[in-house]
Amino acid sequence: xxxxxNKKIIDMTVSKDWQQTTVISLxxxxxxxxxxxxxxxxxxxxxxxxxxxxxxLDKDKLCKLMQxxxxxxxxxxxxxxxxxxxxxxxxxxKGNSVxxxxxxxxxxxxxRNQDIRLKVAIxxxxxxxxxxxxxxxxxxxxxxxxxxxxxxxxxxHPYLCRILMPNTWQGHPLLKTHPARATEMAPFTLPPDEQDxxxxxxxxxxxxxxxxRQNKNNDFMFLNLGPNHPSVHGAFRIVLQMDGEEIVDCxxxxxxxxxxxxxxxxxxxxxxxxxxxxxIDYLGGVMNNFPYVxxxxxxxxxxxxxxxxxxxxMTSEMFRILSHLLFYGTFAQDIGxxxxxxxxxxxxxxxxxxxxxxxxxxxxxxxFRIGGVAQDLPQGWDKLVRDYVNYLPKRLDEYExxxxxxxxxxNRTVDVGAYSSKEALEWGVTGPGLRATGxxxxxxxxxxxxxxxxxDFEVPLxxxxxxxxxxxxxxxxxxxxxxxxxxxxxxxPEGPYKAEHPQTTPPDKSRTMQDIDTLIPHFINVTWGPVxxxxxxxxFVEGTKGIMGYHxxxxxxxxxxxxxxxxxxxxxxxxxxxxxxxxxxxDLIATLGSVDYVMADVDx
Amino acid sequence: MAEILFKLLEMTIIIALLIPIAAMLVWVERRMIxxxxxxxxxxxxxxxxxxxxxxxxxxxxxxxDWIPPFSERLVFTIAPVIGAVCVLMSFAVIPFSPSIGVSDxxxxxxxxxxxxxxxxxxxxxxxxxxxxxxxxxxxxRAAAQTISYEVFMGLSVxxxxxxxxxFNLREIVIAQESGxxxxxxxxxxxxxxxxxxxESHRLPFDLPEAETELTAGFHTEYSGLKFxxxxxxxxxxxxxxxxxxxxxxxxxxxxxxxxxxWLPPLVWFILKILFFVMFFILLRTxxxxxxxxxxxxxxxxxxxxxxxxxxxxxxxxxxxxxxx
Numbered sequence: 001x002x003x004x005x006n007k008k009i010i011d012m013t014v015s016k017d018w019q020q021t022t023v024i025s026l027x028x029x030x031x032x033x034x035x036x037x038x039x040x041x042x043x044x045x046x047x048x049x050x051x052x053x054x055x056x057l058d059k060d061k062l063c064k065l066m067q068x069x070x071x072x073x074x075x076x077x078x079x080x081x082x083x084x085x086x087x088x089x090x091x092x093x094k095g096n097s098v099x100x101x102x103x104x105x106x107x108x109x110x111x112r113n114q115d116i117r118l119k120v121a122i123x124x125x126x127x128x129x130x131x132x133x134x135x136x137x138x139x140x141x142x143x144x145x146x147x148x149x150x151x152x153x154x155x156x157h158p159y160l161c162r163i164l165m166p167n168t169w170q171g172h173p174l175l176k177t178h179p180a181r182a183t184e185m186a187p188f189t190l191p192p193d194e195q196d197x198x199x200x201x202x203x204x205x206x207x208x209x210x211x212x213r214q215n216k217n218n219d220f221m222f223l224n225l226g227p228n229h230p231s232v233h234g235a236f237r238i239v240l241q242m243d244g245e246e247i248v249d250c251x252x253x254x255x256x257x258x259x260x261x262x263x264x265x266x267x268x269x270x271x272x273x274x275x276x277x278x279x280i281d282y283l284g285g286v287m288n289n290f291p292y293v294x295x296x297x298x299x300x301x302x303x304x305x306x307x308x309x310x311x312x313x314m315t316s317e318m319f320r321i322l323s324h325l326l327f328y329g330t331f332a333q334d335i336g337x338x339x340x341x342x343x344x345x346x347x348x349x350x351x352x353x354x355x356x357x358x359x360x361x362x363x364x365x366x367x368f369r370i371g372g373v374a375q376d377l378p379q380g381w382d383k384l385v386r387d388y389v390n391y392l393p394k395r396l397d398e399y400e401x402x403x404x405x406x407x408x409x410x411n412r413t414v415d416v417g418a419y420s421s422k423e424a425l426e427w428g429v430t431g432p433g434l435r436a437t438g439x440x441x442x443x444x445x446x447x448x449x450x451x452x453x454x455x456d457f458e459v460p461l462x463x464x465x466x467x468x469x470x471x472x473x474x475x476x477x478x479x480x481x482x483x484x485x486x487x488x489x490x491x492x493p494e495g496p497y498k499a500e501h502p503q504t505t506p507p508d509k510s511r512t513m514q515d516i517d518t519l520i521p522h523f524i525n526v527t528w529g530p531v532x533x534x535x536x537x538x539x540f541v542e543g544t545k546g547i548m549g550y551h552x553x554x555x556x557x558x559x560x561x562x563x564x565x566x567x568x569x570x571x572x573x574x575x576x577x578x579x580x581x582x583x584x585x586x587d588l589i590a591t592l593g594s595v596d597y598v599m600a601d602v603d604x
Numbered sequence: 605m606a607e608i609l610f611k612l613l614e615m616t617i618i619i620a621l622l623i624p625i626a627a628m629l630v631w632v633e634r635r636m637i638x639x640x641x642x643x644x645x646x647x648x649x650x651x652x653x654x655x656x657x658x659x660x661x662x663x664x665x666x667x668x669d670w671i672p673p674f675s676e677r678l679v680f681t682i683a684p685v686i687g688a689v690c691v692l693m694s695f696a697v698i699p700f701s702p703s704i705g706v707s708d709x710x711x712x713x714x715x716x717x718x719x720x721x722x723x724x725x726x727x728x729x730x731x732x733x734x735x736x737x738x739x740x741x742x743x744x745r746a747a748a749q750t751i752s753y754e755v756f757m758g759l760s761v762x763x764x765x766x767x768x769x770x771f772n773l774r775e776i777v778i779a780q781e782s783g784x785x786x787x788x789x790x791x792x793x794x795x796x797x798x799x800x801x802x803e804s805h806r807l808p809f810d811l812p813e814a815e816t817e818l819t820a821g822f823h824t825e826y827s828g829l830k831f832x833x834x835x836x837x838x839x840x841x842x843x844x845x846x847x848x849x850x851x852x853x854x855x856x857x858x859x860x861x862x863x864x865x866w867l868p869p870l871v872w873f874i875l876k877i878l879f880f881v882m883f884f885i886l887l888r889t890x891x892x893x894x895x896x897x898x899x900x901x902x903x904x905x906x907x908x909x910x911x912x913x914x915x916x917x918x919x920x921x922x923x924x925x926x927x928x
Contacts, residue, residue, distance in 0.1 A: 221737060223737050223738075223741075224737075229819060230816055230819060231816045231817065245741065245744075245896060332892065333816065334816050335816075335892040335893065336807060336808065336810075336814065336816065336891070336892040336893025337890075337891065337892035337893075338637075338641075338807070338888065338889060339640065339641050339889045339890060342641040342642055342643060343641070343642060346642055406891075406892060408808065408891060408892045408893070408894055409892045411894060411895070411898055412892065412893075412894065412895055412898075584895060584896060584897065585741070585817050585818075586814070586817050586893075586895045586896060587895065589816050589817050
């Protein structure tokens with residue numbers, strides 16, 4: 001296919017003018033690099049509404065293209081941002097390129113500040129594809145997840161095994177044929193012999209991971225850290241291969257906190273899925289609602305009013321502070337300082353009181369709505385916020401002396417668990433973990449979403465990428481969050497807190513009792529939930545731990561066809577073996593603390 | 605005969621008082637840490653929660669005395685006893701007041717050091733007999749830490765011996781009538797205190813039981829009364845190190861006039877001990893924990909040379925007649 005022909009297809013298919021130029025120029029660049037890779041732009045039926053150039057390609061050309069994008073392109077794509085699959089078998093509205101399964105490769109170029117989405121069709125008869133692990137180191141876990149969830153086989157993968165489900169699990173849960181509700185399945189039982197089998201399956205086998213049991217001088221000790229250990233911050237297991245107290249290698253084992261959040265997305269209405277999002281990064285509260293409602297709004301074409309935007313930003317930043325304060329305290333505690341966390345919990349309590357006054361809930365308010373927020377701010381909200389904005393910086397100054405300046409803490413964390421910007425990008429690290437290496441990339445600055453372009457704040461950076469810098473960056477981020485909150489406080493616009501749009505949920509009620517034409521849509525929207533137009537979209541926010549986002553596919557129904565949740569912690573944990581090699585156990589604990597992950601965010 | 609009976613009675617009373625005092629310390633520590641951390645601490649059982657330790661004791665008595673099937677039964681059972689006994693034995697040489705004290709051993713100070721060394725067996729054996737990896741790591745850390753730190757614990761008190769000319773603790777106290785040894789042995793005191801914290805495995809030297817790293821270290825597999833014995837041993841040794849600091853550097857029961865006449869010597873002694881116990885607790889609330897290798901290199905690279913310098917300087921001054 002010649003370039004000219006392809007151009008024509010783009011002209012025909014891509015409807016949005018603002019997107020065209022980037023798509024065409026990127027398309028030409030790629031075609032010049034790899035002329036034999038036939039890229040097909042997505043069709044209009046699929047209706048991808050975000051601004052990420054998306055292409056279909058043949059599966060045997062995948063590795064070649066990946067290589068060209070990563071190594072040959074000027075300003076290359078340097079991060080494999082996400083990799084997921086879609087079971088297309090029950091999809092009503094699909095383009096010609098769509099087969100039984102689609103693999104979605106989401107790459108990011110930081111220099112171009114641009115993403116690309118590559119789609120590969122896979123048929124149910126031949127569920128095999130080449131692994132891209134040799135090109136993207138972090139594709140390892142993503143491919144394991146796709147195999148676990150969909151049964152797609154990646155040839156050439158180093159060790160393709162279950163990652164989220166237990167080893168003994170039968171089937172692939174994200175297939176459309178797999179039931180989504182307990183009522184569709186036989187009751188769960190665990191007879192003693194089954195339990196023994198499950199226990200046996202949890203036993204660690206070093207040989208399977210290519211680990212040796214001894215070297216020429218020593219026998220290694222395999223230490224099972226977790227799933228219940230005070231410092232793994234949740235249900236997380238790491239098997240350490242140790243020589244004395246030094247870690248030779250380690251294997252992180254996740255999945256103990258897996259709740260099937262993506263599957264639930266396929267069975268909940270667009271509106272009733274919001275509370276589930278709160279529990280993804282359970283320290284992030286409404287920050288989790290943010291990318292989800294933005295994605296649905298983008299699909300539905302809803303424009304959010306200014307007041308709602310500012311309220312969203314203000315509460316999100318509050319949750320950033322809440323999450324970072326918890327990080328700060330537990331980090332110090334992991335190093336052995338027992339007191340800071342208690343002082344910080346007092347600060348968190350004060351902020352939770354404000355969140356409670358706004359939303360009626362504390363950690364999981366589920367407060368954002370499609371088209372706005374659930375309620376207007378209560379009377380007197382500004383005094384509460386102003387008091388807090390004046391209160392916290394002084395406390396942070398105190399913690400600075402107590403934690404950050406402490407010589408023992410510095411000894412434990414400076415130059416410990418360090419990685420470079422290059423490694424961070426290679427492993428898909430985002431958020432404070434990336435900025436600690438000195439790489440300035442904050443989604444709020446680079447691609448302002450939800451109104452962040454109106455705010456004045458700085459992006460704190462570290463320079464060594466070690467545990468201390470990761471903590472330092474978060475501490476400074478709290479101060480910047482206070483700045484943003486202060487600006488929200490001083491410039492809160494008047495007006496509605498929810499969009500006037502038929503698909504805003506719950507819809508505007510003021511006229512429902514007056515005329516039947518608003519009563520009926522209201523009734524339907526409330527009982528069934530809104531029907532979101534056919535389309536596909538990815539939306540991301542700079543979350544508390546890194547960039548988190550939702551990839552939603554609507555098939556024109558009251559429920560999403562596919563909900564993909566891209567979480568930062570998943571990528572961060574995958575990097576652990578790289579940074580923990582050669583560390584002492586105590587260093588590993590400091591490193592784990594500094595990575596700031598939440599297992600619910602990893603396992604979903 | 606009557607003398608022996610009197611001694612036995614004295615010993616019984618001292619032990620009978622020490623153990624409840626150590627138990628009370630658990631409450632004191634939890635309450636004080638609570639206050640220092642802007643929370644309440646245990647305040648429900650009895651006035652100010654003072655009976656908390658009693659409630660804890662009752663609860664711990666009601667627990668199943670479980671010995672893990674994979675452990676080395678005999679050693680597993682003996683280990684906690686060794687710890688508590690060694691610390692209690694050390695109290696035998698402490699002169700509580702001019703008239704109270706179990707034994708005025710001529711080698712009292714050496715006896716204390718010997719007992720401190722012996723108590724490491726408790727931790728090492730517990731770690732080994734548990735047959736658990738976390739316990740083993742804890743035991744290993746304890747062995748390395750205690751052996752390193754007792755070297756200069758011994759060296760740090762030799763200055764005191766030089767100045768007083770005696771290993772007998774009662775004579776050391778009496779020798780301080782003209783002035784507490786802290787005036788001349790400040791460096792020795794600091795080193796002794798640091799080594800003492802390390803001996804009693806308290807934060808920031810609690811690596812053998814670092815809960816964020818090794819869950820509970822050497823006593824991971826222990827529960828019920830055996831665990832309580834470890835706990836008791838730890839608080840007894842906090843009291844012991846405080847008592848030894850007072851005896852060696854702060855004049856024991858002595859107080860300068862007119863303070864001395866206000867309260868009996870025993871009360872002064874207890875008050876001084878309490879001061880150091882509080883210091884131990886405050887230390888725990890305020891400091892993070894160093895890494896294992898940092899702790900050892902700190903010991904050998906800084907503490908040992910300092911202890912030697914202190915000893916040599918004291919000897920030189922003594923020979924030069926500066927102390928009269």
